[in-house]
Amino acid sequence: MQSTIFAPWEDPEAKPLIRFQNVTKRFGTFTAIDDLSLDIYEKEFFALLGPSGCGKTTMMRMLGGFENPTEGRIELAGKDISGVPPNKRAVNMMFQSYALFPHLSVWDNIAFGLRRDGRPKDEVAARVAEMLKLTRLEKFGRRKPHQISGGQRQRVALARSLAKAPKLLLLDEPMGALDKKLRQDTQFELMDIQEKTGTTFVIVTHDQEEAMTVASRVAVMDEGKLIQVATPDRIYESPENVYVADFIGDVNIIEGRATLEGEETYRIDWAEGEAPLRATSSTRLDNGQSCFLAIRPEKVTISPERPEGAVNAVHGKVLDIAYLGNISTYHVELASGTVIKAQAANTRRISRRSFTWEDPVWLSWTVTGGVLLAG
Incomplete structure (x- = not known):
């Protein structure tokens, strides 16, 4: 049976839709993007993730045609797009503010770009109807943007961006204005729409959860460089360095010295008076x-x-408890002063907690439970 797993980046024959080749972007003396190379494939939902000022928006603006690289080249479908103006690229951008025309109805907002291209009336009507259906807005076509909710406005902006069937859709923090519950629902809608249209989506976000939910691959960025590019599960389970491990999700990071003990097992000496820890790693670390x-x-x-x-x-005492409904996170202080977090699922409705503040407890994990990273 043929596998249906979507992973063109693992196919040496696959041609990328977008190619950044040694791209550097400077603003005066400031380097926003530093000699960056990256391939993004057709039909990917690709996330650029990182803190403010890491260069992710600059990358998106270069793809959209609002900035040109200082050095290097950017290709779209094999053609160098440097210098091609935004309206001449098969690229559309959906802004965080949605940028809808307040005086136009939802229908006319979606039709705007098609009419500007001089498309025949019946073709425009058919395409708008298709977009309204895709974004589940059929009932709202005659309303003005101020007469619909934030989540619906976002879907109008998406419908308008997709109406001209771009090869590539750029989404700049598209869910920044939505509340958490609506955000989660919208993430799944976006994934659904992206899959139905087959359009390549590139999303810029600083929200790890969002990137991990929607993306086929995530690029974690810092200071204009790519720190790791991988699928969400690899980023989470196999971070390549401390920056990625620490940036994505919650993590305990213990510093120590490694000594090889078996084929891939290391002993980690880490704190005075604490027993050494054990972890496996396929990457070779020198003794000490x-x-x-x-x-x-x-x-x-x-x-x-x-x-x-x-x-x-390791042995310690409960310092703090964060109860999150489905899980509880225990902050446990060890004799060395190190604090380690442990999570337990709240499977039963509890009348009293198993552990409370100041309780002495043991924390344990398997030899493969942690990821060993070079210092």
């Missing part, structure tokens, strides 16, 4: 090399007694 062990709180088990046969077990 400084290292970081990154462990997700959900991989750490909390228990009142030391678990039998546990490879990694």
